[in-house]
Amino acid sequence: MKQLLQRLLAIENFDVFLVLGILIFFGLIESFAGYLRHSKRKKGDWLQEVMSFFLLSSGIKPAIVASVYILGNTIYPEGADLLSQQSFIAVFLGYILIDDLLQYWYHRSAHEYPFLWKLHRSHHQAEEMGFFVSYRNALLYYIMMPNIWWVGCIVFAGGAKAVALGLVIKQAIIISSHSRIKWDKPFYQYAFLKPFIKVIERVIITPSFHHAHHGTSMLDNSSDPNANFGNMFSLWDQFFGTAKFQTAYPQEYGLSKKTEDDWTAAYFYPFVKSKDKKSDWHRDFELTRTSTNEALKVQLTKGESYLWCACGKSSQQPFCDGSHHGSKVKPLKFTAKRTGEVKLCNCKATKKSPFCDDTHLDL
Numbered sequence: 283m284k285q286l287l288q289r290l291l292a293i294e295n296f297d298v299f300l301v302l303g304i305l306i307f308f309g310l311i312e313s314f315a316g317y318l319r320h321s322k323r324k325k326g327d328w329l330q331e332v333m334s335f336f337l338l339s340s341g342i343k344p345a346i347v348a349s350v351y352i353l354g355n356t357i358y359p360e361g362a363d364l365l366s367q368q369s370f371i372a373v374f375l376g377y378i379l380i381d382d383l384l385q386y387w388y389h390r391s392a393h394e395y396p397f398l399w400k401l402h403r404s405h406h407q408a409e410e411m412g413f414f415v416s417y418r419n420a421l422l423y424y425i426m427m428p429n430i431w432w433v434g435c436i437v438f439a440g441g442a443k444a445v446a447l448g449l450v451i452k453q454a455i456i457i458s459s460h461s462r463i464k465w466d467k468p469f470y471q472y473a474f475l476k477p478f479i480k481v482i483e484r485v486i487i488t489p490s491f492h493h494a495h496h497g498t499s500m501l502d503n504s505s506d507p508n509a510n511f512g513n514m515f516s517l518w519d520q521f522f523g524t525a526k527f528q529t530a531y532p533q534e535y536g537l538s539k540k541t542e543d544d545w546t547a548a549y550f551y552p553f554v555k556s557k558d559k560k561s562d563w564h565r566d567f568e569l570t571r572t573s574t575n576e577a578l579k580v581q582l583t584k585g586e587s588y589l590w591c592a593c594g595k596s597s598q599q600p601f602c603d604g605s606h607h608g609s610k611v612k613p614l615k616f617t618a619k620r621t622g623e624v625k626l627c628n629c630k631a632t633k634k635s636p637f638c639d640d641t642h643l644d645l
């Protein structure tokens with residue numbers, strides 16, 4: 283094993299070959315399985331993803347690494363090769379764990395803060411999963427990505443080989459978790475395999491874990507777009523309380539609020555804006571409070587589940603329409619205990635959510 287690793291590390295640009303190999307591998311399987319032939323993806327989806335992949339790997343990453351290198355040599359020249367004398371395993375583990383932690387918080391922040399959400403939104407617009415979806419984000423999202431700058435620091439300090447190996451492992455996990463090849467499905471179907479997946483999914487991000495994050499609505503019991511922010515390891519989601527392990531896959535992918543955006547707005551926002559007035563990328567887009575201090579009477583059906591809007595900005599009050607994306611608020615899922623009319627809170631200050639407790643009378 284040690285010899286194999288040494289041989290691999292000795293091959294020049296082995297990481298580039300392996301990452302391309304992983305992409306081709308998943309691309310071929312998806313094509314042979316007929317996923318691409320039956321795909322409803324538009325030309326703009328492909329244009330954005332292919333351009334994003336090439337610009338990220340041959341423009342943004344090399345430019346950031348070179349910038350950190352020049353900056354490091356100017357302000358801290360003693361730091362160059364700081365890691366080259368250290369144990370490879372220690373450098374590798376230190377690099378990869380910090381990289382993944384940074385990406386967890388960056389990704390989570392992109393769901394909790396409006397500006398970052400707009401840079402990440404196109405990732406969630408994809409209505410079909412696929413190996414290339416992992417590269418679907420705005421250009422600025424990648425330029426600001428803290429872990430790419432972290433890669434620059436490690437390379438500057440002499441840890442380039444550790445970065446290269448980490449990159450291959452990371453890409454293999456990320457591409458597989460976005461892919462339509464649900465390799466973990468048999469593990470949930472056959473009882474004798476279940477103990478294995480219980481261990482695997484507590485270490486790395488599996489397709490079911492990440493697909494749940496791309497699912498449209500929590501109502502299908504397999505989706506939760508407000509959970510599972512991890513990229514490589516599920517460790518951080520478990521540690522910070524955002525892990526939702528699933529045993530099935532979402533019924534629908536993408537955002538619940540549909541807009542007609544050109545791929546250029548998706549990729550070049552905020553430099554290019556959308557023409558669709560309903561879109562978060564339109565120049566006049568603003569989310570305003572739609573809820574009022576008046577409870578709403580709605581008809582519910584016993585046993586049916588609903589998503590109650592907690593943010594107060596849905597256009598379908600008192601129910602959620604996905605407008606909470608880009609904030610820390612998430613909808614409340616509840617199941618009706620009886621059929622009939624109920625008063626749901628619309629001031630969003632109730633202590634008995636989703637039901638009205640007359641708090642609005644004191645507001």
Ligand code: FES
Nearest residue numbers: 591592593602605
């Ligand atoms: S729109 Fe989803 S919580 Fe308000």
